């Protein structure tokens with residue numbers, strides 16, 4: 001198992017944003033992480049990536065405990081993530097944005113820049129690489145965010161809603177990129193709201209609701225799981241109100 | 242022991258004025274998220290205003306508040322339109338330097354127009370004292386404190402019960418949400434800024450009978466106000482109330498028991514310590530989204 | 531090819547100092563020479579500040595304290611123990627580096643305006659201490675250095691000696707700055723400035739890099755302080771460590787272009803001569819008038835040209851290129 005999440009919990013004041021969640025990921029799998037708004041998906045990413053430590057439980061990367069490490073160490077160990085609200089470096093060029101990522105593996109700048117170019121080509125963002133982060137469209141920002149994380153050459157890459165706010169063509173392009181990343185022997189955890197999309201790309205799906213894991217299995221089974229349907233229906237009722 | 246109480250009491254009296262200065266600063270920060278580095282200079286201008294009103298019109302500073310308040314609201318509106326409005330959404334270095342620039346302008350304008358001389362007003366009761374048991378208090382300071390208390394109370398009532406007050410609080414909590422509720426955020430910024438400036442001017446008037454005016458007097462008081470605001474919780478007007486009194490007492494104690502010269506240093510150290518203990522102030526729910 | 535690129539990069543630097551050397555032969559008038567020296571000195575100080583303030587985006591408003599530490603260290607060693615200011619420079623660097631490490635580590639927990647306020651307070655505390663510690667610093671009376679010209683004493687018979695020393699100081703700061711800028715550290719500092727959380731998620735030990743920037747910046751500022759003391763030959767807390775001086779370092783970088791290599795230099799070239807001439811012209815009209823104008827310019831420039839002049843120029847170049855393409 002490349003990533004083991006063992007009984008992690010995180011509390012904000014009186015609210016358990018993540019409650020006793022466990023799952024494991026095998027190398028080179030694509031895991032879809034879904035759940036209604038506020039289910040705790042982003043918080044789980046924050047826990048795994050070392051943004052804050054869990055109140056309880058442990059995270060292991062390749063058998064090594066990482067849940068007591070600071071975020072930058074976790075990245076150096078080979079786990080990268082993107083942010084739901086993208087955080088490009090606005091006053092750096094697209095190329096420099098990505099180069100910051102590659103510098104984690106290639107300390108010498110010329111090499112890092114070369115690697116950054118390769119990554120940009122890979123995500124098809126190489127045109128206009130001299131533009132500033134602040135000049136990009138939403139779709140481009142999401143892609144830049146992904147490129148930058150990818151540039152740190154992770155073994156596990158966690159994507160937080162990289163397809164939210166994209167149109168159909170853009171979603172399809174992003175799916176293509178995600179599949180290509182998998183071919184590079186990178187394990188992926190993907191948070192996504194669009195059901196059809198996540199079903200098509202994931203090997204396995206983990207479902208969260210109100211901080212807890214409520215289902216874990218292959219897409220077909222999860223889609224027919226009554227608890228999952230209930231959790232989502234609950235949300236729809238809320239949406240109508 | 243009596244000496245100690247005496248020191249505490251005079252600390253509380255001066256603290257009352259700090260509360261007024263700090264409330265203005267805190268309100269501005271809470272609503273616009275801009276720290277006004279020129280706040281002390283408005284206090285300085287308030288002192289000069291009170292001085293000249295007394296000199297030329299013979300109106301006592303405490304009465305002059307009724308002239309100074311509308312005057313400073315207008316000044317605040319003008320400054321807001323000219324300087325603050327263009328920078329509200331800018332990077333913090335821009336905000337810092339725009340307001341720092343203002344403070345340089347006002348300080349030196351005062352120096353140019355009114356020279357570096359110390360100015361005082363001598364009221365009939367300037368040297369009068371009142372005694373409670375063993376403690377003696379300067380009457381002028383007591384009046385200044387009471388006036389400060391009235392103004393503070395008025396301010397708190399305004400924030401709590403009026404529509405403007407509610408809007409101010411809504412914007413200071415979350416301006417996007419407030420915008421959705423139909424509050425004109427920029428209008429509220431203007432109001433907060435003008436009220437803040439007026440409070441600084443009023444504090445200047447309150448101080449005039451017990452202190453002296455000179456061009457850089459504002460730096461001295463704005464420092465205290467910064468400490469108070471940070472201590473009270475950035476943008477928290479009620480917090481400023483308690484913190485203001487505490488800082489008054491700290492100042493009084495350190496001036497008496499340590500060394501008057503080091504009073505400022507003690508402030509600053511306290512300030513740094515508070516900043517460290519309460520790092521982000523009001524800023525940002527720390528959340529990686 | 532690679533070699534030519536390298537050469538191309540250092541061209542502006544070579545050209546700039548060639549012009550400065552030519553100027554050093556042309557400018558003979560004492561007042562102009564003084565302005566020239568101050569400009570070079572402030573350009574160096576502002577560039578030193580820029581490493582932590584511009585590259586790393588940590589808006590320190592207390593850098594005059596490091597200048598003061600440098601000036602007092604070297605002056606006291608020289609006056610009390612006869613130690614050459616060249617050794618004094620090393621002592622100054624060590625002390626400034628230690629103080630900045632001690633101060634920065636906790637203060638980097640603060641962000642934006644709060645960080646700026648805490649550094650402002652730090653600078654003021656240092657000034658008050660210098661004022662109060664009379665036994666060591668002679669308080670507000672200050673310390674005078676007797677003029678004994680010799681290279682070992684870092685004092686020059688001819689003013690032009692100071693011109694060259696200031697030039698070397700600026701050159702050292704600029705070379706270090708450009709080395710940092712074109713390296714992993716420079717990229718990491720920029721990333722920290724732009725978004726610290728994202729920076730951490732990309733494997734950057736943000737505290738360590740901020741500390742590194744702060745220590746280098748403070749050390750260079752301390753070197754500047756030594757130069758200043760042995761040029762002016764008199765130091766006192768309010769002339770050396772006033773917050774207005776810290777603000778000036780920052781302002782020059784902001785006006786020229788925060789976080790750019792040449793921004794602080796451009797800022798100094800504009801501001802120092804301007805304020806010195808204004809002081810000379812308007813000083814007679816009345817106290818403070820030149821500073822009123824200085825403040826007004828500061829407000830207007832900061833509001834109108836938020837990215838600084840260097841960036842403004844870059845934006846224009848980019849627009850022209852776009853139109854051509």
Ligand SMILES: Nc1ncnc2c1ncn2[C@@H]1O[C@H](COP(=O)(O)OP(=O)(O)OP(=O)(O)O)[C@@H](O)[C@H]1O
Nearest residue numbers: 012017036037038039040041042043044526527528
């Ligand atoms: N830093 C924080 N402080 C307090 N509460 C938080 C914090 N971060 C998240 N929460 C709360 O924790 C819960 C889970 O939030 P989280 O962002 O993890 O949900 P999510 O599943 O990612 O939702 P979405 O689909 O909307 O992104 C929510 O109720 C949220 O308000």
Ligand SMILES: [Mg+2]
Nearest residue numbers: 041042043084
């Ligand atoms: Mg989320």
